[in-house]
Amino acid sequence: MARGDVPRVASIALTVLAVYSAAIAIVPPLREMARPLTALVDDFAVPLTPNLAYAAFLGLLAGALARRKRVAWLLLVALLAFSVLLSVISTPLVAIAPRAEIPDRGRLLSEVLVSGAIALILIGYLWWGRSEFFAKTQPASFRKATATLIALLGVSYVVGFLLTIFFPGDLMRSARAIWVLSRVLGGVIEVEGYGHPPAWVAFLVGLMSAIALLVAFGVLFRSQRRRAVLAPGDEERLRALLGERDSLAYFATRRDRSVIFSPSGKAAVSFRVVNGVTLAGGDPLGDPEAWDHAIRAWIEQAREFGWTPAAIGCGAEGARAYQRAGLKVLELGDEAVIEVKKFSLQGREMRGVRQAANRVERAGYQLRVRRHGDIAPEEMRLISERADAWRDTETERGFSMALGRLGDPLDAGCVLVESLGRDGGEAALLSFVPWGDRGLSLDLMRRDREAENGLVEFMVAGLVRNAAWLGVERISLNFAVFRSAFEEGAKMGAGPVIRAWRRTLLFLSRWWQLEALYRANVKYHPEWVPRFLAYGDTRDLVRVGIASAIAEGFFKPPRLPRMLSSARTPTASSAAPGSDAARPGR
Numbered sequence: 001m002a003r004g005d006v007p008r009v010a011s012i013a014l015t016v017l018a019v020y021s022a023a024i025a026i027v028p029p030l031r032e033m034a035r036p037l038t039a040l041v042d043d044f045a046v047p048l049t050p051n052l053a054y055a056a057f058l059g060l061l062a063g064a065l066a067r068r069k070r071v072a073w074l075l076l077v078a079l080l081a082f083s084v085l086l087s088v089i090s091t092p093l094v095a096i097a098p099r100a101e102i103p104d105r106g107r108l109l110s111e112v113l114v115s116g117a118i119a120l121i122l123i124g125y126l127w128w129g130r131s132e133f134f135a136k137t138q139p140a141s142f143r144k145a146t147a148t149l150i151a152l153l154g155v156s157y158v159v160g161f162l163l164t165i166f167f168p169g170d171l172m173r174s175a176r177a178i179w180v181l182s183r184v185l186g187g188v189i190e191v192e193g194y195g196h197p198p199a200w201v202a203f204l205v206g207l208m209s210a211i212a213l214l215v216a217f218g219v220l221f222r223s224q225r226r227r228a229v230l231a232p233g234d235e236e237r238l239r240a241l242l243g244e245r246d247s248l249a250y251f252a253t254r255r256d257r258s259v260i261f262s263p264s265g266k267a268a269v270s271f272r273v274v275n276g277v278t279l280a281g282g283d284p285l286g287d288p289e290a291w292d293h294a295i296r297a298w299i300e301q302a303r304e305f306g307w308t309p310a311a312i313g314c315g316a317e318g319a320r321a322y323q324r325a326g327l328k329v330l331e332l333g334d335e336a337v338i339e340v341k342k343f344s345l346q347g348r349e350m351r352g353v354r355q356a357a358n359r360v361e362r363a364g365y366q367l368r369v370r371r372h373g374d375i376a377p378e379e380m381r382l383i384s385e386r387a388d389a390w391r392d393t394e395t396e397r398g399f400s401m402a403l404g405r406l407g408d409p410l411d412a413g414c415v416l417v418e419s420l421g422r423d424g425g426e427a428a429l430l431s432f433v434p435w436g437d438r439g440l441s442l443d444l445m446r447r448d449r450e451a452e453n454g455l456v457e458f459m460v461a462g463l464v465r466n467a468a469w470l471g472v473e474r475i476s477l478n479f480a481v482f483r484s485a486f487e488e489g490a491k492m493g494a495g496p497v498i499r500a501w502r503r504t505l506l507f508l509s510r511w512w513q514l515e516a517l518y519r520a521n522v523k524y525h526p527e528w529v530p531r532f533l534a535y536g537d538t539r540d541l542v543r544v545g546i547a548s549a550i551a552e553g554f555f556k557p558p559r560l561p562r563m564l565s566s567a568r569t570p571t572a573s574s575a576a577p578g579s580d581a582a583r584p585g586r
Contacts, residue, residue, distance in 0.1 A: 006129025010076065011066035017041075017048060018058035024050040025206065028199075044115050046083070053184075053209035060217040065133070067276075067306040071141070071220060073133035077126055083119040135306030145220035152212030157184045160205035163197070170195035184209050230255050235410075237261070241268055241286035244436030247335065247476035247529075248282035248313055251433065251443075254404045257281065260301060262293035269298040269311075272399065277547035278302045280311035280534075281400040283318030291318075295325045310544040311534040312551075313400035313479070322534035330535070333481040334528040336521035338460075339474055340467040343524070353523050356454030357461045363452050364422040367462035369470070372431075373412025380407035383416070386426060390446040399551040401479055403433055403443045415440055415470065417459045419451070427451035430459050432475070441476040460524065479531060480518040 024031040024038060031038075031050050042048045064072030160180040164171055171179060175194035183205040196202070230238070230253065238259055242249045252259070252270035261268045267286035271278050280298065284291040302309040311322050312332070319329045345354040372380065384406045405411070417430040428447035432440035440463075447455050463475065480486075489502025535544050 003129050004132055006126065007065050007068050007132050010126065010129075011062045014058050014062035014065065014076075017046065018055045018062060021048060021050060021058060022052060022055035025052050025055060045118055046080075051209075052203075052206045053213050056210040056213045057217065060214060064217075064220075067308075068133050068135045068303070069306055070133045070135060073126060073130065077123055080119045080123045080126070084116050084123070086116075088116065134304065136304060141220050145216045148219050149212060149216035152215060153184055153209060156205060156208035156212055157181065159208060160184060160201070163201045163204065167198055167201055169197040169201070171197045180205065230257050230259060234259050237265065238268060238270070238285065241266075242434075242436070243286070244438070245288075246283040246285075246315055246318070247337070247435045247439060247441040248315075248401055249285055250435070250441065251281060251401060251403055252285055253410075254281075254399075254402075256404060260294065260298050262286070262290045262297060264290055264293065266290040267294040269294045271298065272551060273307060274547040274551045275543070276307055277540075277544055278307040278309050279399070279544075279547055279551055280309075281313055282311075283314050284321060288317065288321070291321045292324060295321060299325055308540050308543055308547075309536050310540070310547070312548050313531050314534055316530060316532070319532040319534055327534040327536055328538070330533045331484075332531050332533050333479060334483040334530050335479050336477040336524065336526035337474055337529050338464065338477065338524055338526050340464055340472060343464050345461060349525055353457045353461065356457040360419070360452050360454045360458040365427060365452065365455070365458065366420045367459065367466075368418045368420060369463060369466045370416050370418075371412065371470075372407065372414040372416055375407075375416065377407075377409075383407070383418075383426070383429065387429060387444065387446045390448060399548075399553070401441075403431075406431060406444060414443070415463075415472075417463050419447075419455045419459050421451065428455040428459065430456070430463070432463075435474065435476060438471060439474040439476065440470075440472050442478060456520070457523070477524065477526060478517050478521050480521050480528075481514050483518055483528060486514075486518045 020034075024034055038048055038050070047054075061072055061076060065076065157180055160183060161176060164176045164180060168176070172194045179194065179197075183202055235253055235255075238252055242252075252268075254270075257270050257272050259268050259270050267284050267288075267290035269280050269284050270282070271280040273279070278298070278301070284294050286294070299309050301307075309327065311318070311327070314322060323329050344350065345357065375383070387406060403411070403414075411433070413434045415432045417432070418426055419428040421427045426448075428451060429444070430442065431444035433443045435441045445456065460475075460477070463472075467473070467475070485498060485502050489498045494502075533544070533548075535541060
């Protein structure tokens with residue numbers, strides 16, 4: 001067995017124990033059936049009790065070991081060392097005790113010795129793999145975790161004590177305090193012969209203690225955070241690496257991302273750390289020959305801080321680079337790209353777009369196309385305010401395919417497409433970021449809900465007509481998630497699996513507009529460019545998916561109260577925070 005397997009083996013073992021402890025705590029019949037096995041593990045391996053708080057502790061410890069947290073390794077070694085110490089202390093006491101007090105002294109002495117020997121073997125195994133536990137945690141995490149645990153266990157104790165007053169069952173009045181303390185501490189203190197309150201009281205107190213441990217150890221094992229900020233110096237270096245390859249490259253200049261460069265400075269990976277996931281957006285930037293070095297630096301940083309690496313929205317070339325670095329690749333969907341020279345409103349297949357554009361034009365709407373640098377600052381401020389007023393969500397959305405700002409002086413090369421009503425006022429707008437020198441990539445799409453339908457088709461067609469003087473040859477529109485499933489699943493003769501997958505996506509489209517994005521793009525008959533997700537391990541997919549949803553603005557995780565959170569913890573980057581805004585429309 002390799003030394004590098006130690007974290008995985010330790011994590012799997014503790015996960016099994018955590019599931020077992022939770023199962024026997026929740027299901028009383030199972031607890032009785034498994035009592036001999038529980039006693040065997042408890043006597044000869046590690047402490048094992050039917051308690052949700054203890055199960056939560058084991059589960060969190062297992063997760064931290066899997067992420068190679070140094071503090072988790074120290075805690076597990078300390079617990080095993082404590083078991084050895086108990087064996088050392090207990091052995092002479094049992095040996096010299098009168099036989100009348102301990103009739104089965106030989107068996108008990110054997111159990112103590114075997115338990116200590118097993119703990120020593122486990123310590124030796126963990127010590128052998130100590131170099132594999134290198135992931136850092138936040139500064140002062142132990143102090144914060146201790147304060148959090150004491151506060152929450154105190155709440156659990158008070159609630160539990162009140163419950164035993166109102167629902168005592170056959171629990172003796174004099175034993176209430178010690179019984180509640182025993183349950184809050186996970187059964188460490190044995191209380192027998194004093195009766196019990198109703199089972200649901202014991203379950204509720206154990207559950208509250210489990211939550212307290214869950215929160216406290218979450219604070220203890222939390223990875224070193226990295227402030228989402230792009231320093232001005234890094235942004236300047238990043239802009240020099242943008243190039244022509246990736247339509248999403250310009251979005252790397254978001255101020256709520258961080259960046260890590262290759263040792264030569266010729267390539268970089270743009271990312272944000274979300275929920276313990278270091279989430280890269282799009283392809284690496286710069287010289288493809290230096291991509292591997294930038295990706296390696298990014299992955300090494302993830303290992304150092306215990307982050308899970310993943311890249312969302314990367315193209316085929318970027319996906320191959322991430323794959324060379326050891327990540328797995330999954331196709332997410334396709335990006336719609338219009339080739340200006342091939343685009344035409346003529347023909348039966350473009351009838352819908354043509355009719356929509358003509359209807360808007362007959363209604364008296366006009367088109368205006370300008371570079372952001374040609375718009376006066378005051379006018380741009382008004383445009384930005386109008387765009388915010390038209391936003392149909394409470395929070396801004398976007399990460400991998402949205403810029404998150406409008407009207408910044410450094411974005412002078414961006415293009416604004418406006419639809420003006422008969423009164424000269426704005427009815428809708430599209431904003432595009434540069435895609436090298438010859439392309440544009442859609443960033444922002446907003447419209448007045450009271451305006452004529454078909455404004456987007458009118459503006460896209462108008463932008464293509466104006467592409468020559470802009471020097472634009474290709475235009476990237478929205479990203480259609482799982483496009484092939486919608487397309488292939490609707491064909492005659494499609495298999496049952498693809499049809500079922502399409503029906504699932506249609507159901508999810510009620511909330512996330514997956515089909516609407518596909519329909520909004522397919523009408524232009526674009527070139528479909530595949531986009532991929534790169535991730536480290538299949539078991540990380542759920543975590544990566546949640547982090548992506550948070551980054552894109554589709555999900556907002558609950559926050560702990562400020563007194564229990566580490567929002568003010570020093571971070572891996574000490575620069576001032578950037579904007580967290582993100583624009584929808586991709």
